[in-house]
Amino acid sequence: MSAAEELPINAKHPPRPGRWIAAVLAGFVLVWLAYTIIVNPNLHWDIVVDQQFDHRILAGLGVTIALAVTSMVVGIVLGVLVAVMQLSANPVLRAAAGLYTWFFRGTPLLVQLIFWFNLALIFPTVGFGVPFGGPQLVEWQTNALITPFVAGLLGLTINEGAYMAEIVRAGISSVAHGQREAAEALGMPNRAVLRRVVLPQAMRVIIPPTGNQFISMLKTTSMVSVIAGADLLTVAQHIYLDNFEVIALLIVASIWYLVLTTIASVGQHFIEKRFNRGQITLRRRLGRDLLPVVRRRKS
Amino acid sequence: MTPMVRISKVRKRFGYLEVLKGIDLDVARNSVVCVIGPSGSGKSTLLRCVNRLETIDSGRIRVDGELIGYTEHTDGLRVLGEKQLCRQRAAIGMVFQGFHLFGNRTALENVIEGPVTVQGKSRAEAIEQARELLERVGLADRAEHYPAQLSGGQQQRVAIARSLAMRPKVMLFDEPTSALDPELVAEVLAVMRDLAREGMTMMVVTHEMRFARDAGDHLVFMDDGVIVEQGDPRAVLEQPREARTRAFLGQVG
Numbered sequence A: 001m002s003a004a005e006e007l008p009i010n011a012k013h014p015p016r017p018g019r020w021i022a023a024v025l026a027g028f029v030l031v032w033l034a035y036t037i038i039v040n041p042n043l044h045w046d047i048v049v050d051q052q053f054d055h056r057i058l059a060g061l062g063v064t065i066a067l068a069v070t071s072m073v074v075g076i077v078l079g080v081l082v083a084v085m086q087l088s089a090n091p092v093l094r095a096a097a098g099l100y101t102w103f104f105r106g107t108p109l110l111v112q113l114i115f116w117f118n119l120a121l122i123f124p125t126v127g128f129g130v131p132f133g134g135p136q137l138v139e140w141q142t143n144a145l146i147t148p149f150v151a152g153l154l155g156l157t158i159n160e161g162a163y164m165a166e167i168v169r170a171g172i173s174s175v176a177h178g179q180r181e182a183a184e185a186l187g188m189p190n191r192a193v194l195r196r197v198v199l200p201q202a203m204r205v206i207i208p209p210t211g212n213q214f215i216s217m218l219k220t221t222s223m224v225s226v227i228a229g230a231d232l233l234t235v236a237q238h239i240y241l242d243n244f245e246v247i248a249l250l251i252v253a254s255i256w257y258l259v260l261t262t263i264a265s266v267g268q269h270f271i272e273k274r275f276n277r278g279q280i281t282l283r284r285r286l287g288r289d290l291l292p293v294v295r296r297r298k299s
Numbered sequence B: 001m002t003p004m005v006r007i008s009k010v011r012k013r014f015g016y017l018e019v020l021k022g023i024d025l026d027v028a029r030n031s032v033v034c035v036i037g038p039s040g041s042g043k044s045t046l047l048r049c050v051n052r053l054e055t056i057d058s059g060r061i062r063v064d065g066e067l068i069g070y071t072e073h074t075d076g077l078r079v080l081g082e083k084q085l086c087r088q089r090a091a092i093g094m095v096f097q098g099f100h101l102f103g104n105r106t107a108l109e110n111v112i113e114g115p116v117t118v119q120g121k122s123r124a125e126a127i128e129q130a131r132e133l134l135e136r137v138g139l140a141d142r143a144e145h146y147p148a149q150l151s152g153g154q155q156q157r158v159a160i161a162r163s164l165a166m167r168p169k170v171m172l173f174d175e176p177t178s179a180l181d182p183e184l185v186a187e188v189l190a191v192m193r194d195l196a197r198e199g200m201t202m203m204v205v206t207h208e209m210r211f212a213r214d215a216g217d218h219l220v221f222m223d224d225g226v227i228v229e230q231g232d233p234r235a236v237l238e239q240p241r242e243a244r245t246r247a248f249l250g251q252v253g
Ligand SMILES: Nc1ncnc2c1ncn2[C@@H]1O[C@H](COP(=O)(O)OP(=O)(O)OP(=O)(O)O)[C@@H](O)[C@H]1O
Pocket: B014, B019, B037, B038, B039, B040, B041, B042, B043, B044, B045, B046
């Protein structure tokens, strides 16, 4: 073996003209697009700037965030519940859970939202009392109860629950069946098996798609505009119906949606990274430090 | 003295397939009973019935005199509630072919899981005991390793320690070495031999004829859901009386 063979590889690539041509073309298209957008007299950028922080827009933004966060949180809880039902040994619970996901994943969210908003057409009043036509203890007018916000929340939450149920179910199913049996063989009751063995490991599978669900939820909230949900898009529409600046207000809304989804994406990135890093550093740390910790506890 | 495990007239079917066709078997206290037989003969199913991972269709299984899975009343049997069933299972250790360690927990955490969650022991006490057990299976230095960081043989020894942590009356082993590379089989069998010497009552489904002969007190040959032949391991292995036993032993060599 000659000495030269031990030297680090320092070879030149063959020329790649294709890359340069593609880069120049793409760059040209981008610059041209930006130019046409900026100088276009039909895009009223001054209005966009003017409206971006309008108090009505900010209120709509608040509603959008409230809708997204609440329906996501409740949707996750609902999803865990339904997933556990789906995997239970009780056939009635299984059927109920199956029916739920089948129905709410199988019909358009838009239809569901309009349906919830018009609930009063089927049930003029809602209340507590003896079922099957017995006397009522308390009773409300459905129309007073179901504001557009409540209808939006109901629709988004129940719809989200159906999707989360599938995600959670996939996560739970990803945990090897043998581990469940091993836990049962130790004498763990079902609840402990779920809490101690299954759910912690299902999390790794559940977290990434849940982040995606949230990002898409931020945008899906705009559907409540069909029932005048007072969210960001509804407000933008109200304003442009007034001043006819359709495009400017759509841009205003879009900028806010982009801000929200960008923040959520960055958050998702960090949660996943921290989660993965947790896996590794936790292992390393435990490997080195658990002994002293245990000793300290004993003393 | 009553046997530690008494299986009487047990039948079990999966749908139309009858897998256990009337099994009678006693496991004496402090003895090692090995079960051999061809694939699909019902060995795993029998073992899983003992700690009620499977239900049975007829017959009785008693562990330490106590009926498994049911309570007896004057008007018949009643299915045991979850709490009582868990209490029964806690006293029966089980080791699986595929180890089934909890993947998100270190070896030590795997071993303390049962005592802490099921028996309500303090963590400190459980950790102390777990360290002793890991020492006993030769893995004191692997306590903080995750299952994925352990070899198959090491994982199986942790699984044995995890079962022992419950201080079971009897240990069930379902082909504990079948998933292991040949060079790792010995370390697991050594741990099991130690256990046997210390007087643990064991029921072992295995393909390790040497283990069955040296460490076993009693050997059972099953085929097609029935016990074809049973007796002293040497006698059954060297002078099988039944043609089916001879055929099986001829095949496995
Ligand atoms: N959960 C189940 N549902 C349906 N059939 C099953 C189930 N478990 C086992 N069986 C069937 O019961 C029979 C006995 O299976 P078992 O696992 O007890 O055999 P085995 O003697 O342990 O075989 P092996 O040596 O391959 O492990 C087989 O035919 C198997 O297909």
